[in-house]
Amino acid sequence: KNEVEQSPQNLTAQEGEFITINCSYSVGISALHWLQQHPGGGIVSLFMLSSGKKKHGRLIATINIQEKHSSLHITASHPRDSAVYICAVNSGAGSYQLTFGKGTKLSVIP
Amino acid sequence: DADVTQTPRNRITKTGKRIMLECSQTKGHDRMYWYRQDPGLGLRLIYYSFDVKDINKGEISDGYSVSRQAQAKFSLSLESAIPNQTALYFCATSDGGFNSPLHFGNGTRLTVT
Numbered sequence: 001k002n003e004v005e006q007s008p009q010n011l012t013a014q015e016g017e018f019i020t021i022n023c024s025y026s027v028g029i030s031a032l033h034w035l036q037q038h039p040g041g042g043i044v045s046l047f048m049l050s051s052g053k054k055k056h057g058r059l060i061a062t063i064n065i066q067e068k069h070s071s072l073h074i075t076a077s078h079p080r081d082s083a084v085y086i087c088a089v090n091s092g093a094g095s096y097q098l099t100f101g102k103g104t105k106l107s108v109i110p
Numbered sequence: 111d112a113d114v115t116q117t118p119r120n121r122i123t124k125t126g127k128r129i130m131l132e133c134s135q136t137k138g139h140d141r142m143y144w145y146r147q148d149p150g151l152g153l154r155l156i157y158y159s160f161d162v163k164d165i166n167k168g169e170i171s172d173g174y175s176v177s178r179q180a181q182a183k184f185s186l187s188l189e190s191a192i193p194n195q196t197a198l199y200f201c202a203t204s205d206g207g208f209n210s211p212l213h214f215g216n217g218t219r220l221t222v223t
Contacts, residue, residue: 004152031209041198043214050209086153090209097168100152 002027002091006101013108019074021104023087026068030090034061034072037084037103046072046085077108113137116201116215123191124223131186131218133201139213141205142184144168144176147198147217156199159184191222 003026013019023032034046047054047061049070054061058077063070074081087101114135123129133142144156155168157176165176173195177185188195199218204210 033212035212035214041217041219043200043202043217045211045213048209048211088153097155098153100154102150102152 002029002089002099004087004089004099004101006085006087006104008104009102010105011107013077013106015078015108015110017077017108019077019081019106019108021072021085021087021106023070023072023101024068025089025099027091028065028068032063032070032090033088033098034070035086035088037086039083043086074106079108079110082106082108114201114203114213114215116199116218118218119216120219120221122221122223125192127191129188129191129220131188131199131201131220133184133186133215135182135184135201135203135213137203137205137213138181139203139205140181141203141210142178143202143204143212144174144184144186145200145202146170147200153200156186188220188222191220193222196220196222 005024007022031050033048036046037043049063058075060073084103084105086103088098117132140161143158145153147153154170156174159165159178162178175187201215202212204212
């Protein structure tokens with residue numbers, strides 16, 4: 001089974017700071033997902049990637065397949081970015097199950 | 111209106127009671143999933159369905175059952191609720207397998223006393 005580790009577990013930043021959240025996994029994958037869970041509990045899919053880099057607004061996700069590592073970056077952070085960010089991986093090879101990390105709780109202070 | 115709707119949003123029930131959580135979607139996706147989230151743990155898959163006639167157990171299916179009544183509806187039942195089933199439950203959909211983006215409902219917070 002794939003082991004997914006996220007770091008840091010908790011992160012507090014000042015508004016405007018550049019933020020990086022990391023995700024490492026133990027077994028090769030076919031795809032990696034980044035999700036955002038709002039304080040109210042709802043979950044939104046941010047990115048799905050299997051190689052390289054994706055950008056959406058102030059969010060950038062990168063993945064290094066060889067190093068089994070992905071990062072989620074937030075530029076010019078804002079208090080509305082405060083949420084739990086979750087990494088999930090699909091190990092492929094016929095696997096139909098995602099393995100989820102425990103999440104990184106981000107708080108952005110004005 | 112939300113694309114993936116879960117009802118109820120909150121539920122408190124007693125040990126031994128039968129309870130059903132419902133999920134409906136307007137996205138037209140074939141694939142639907144039920145997940146459970148516990149504090150300090152990652153989301154875990156309970157059941158998934160790739161179409162109306164295809165139901166599969168996930169990582170933690172014991173104590174749960176599901177029904178796919180239509181493409182748009184996927185219900186999760188706890189036949190005899192127990193306190194360690196207290197958790198946040200999410201329904202999700204996708205238009206492909208796990209290499210497709212997931213679309214989540216807003217969750218159902220279930221408390222079993």
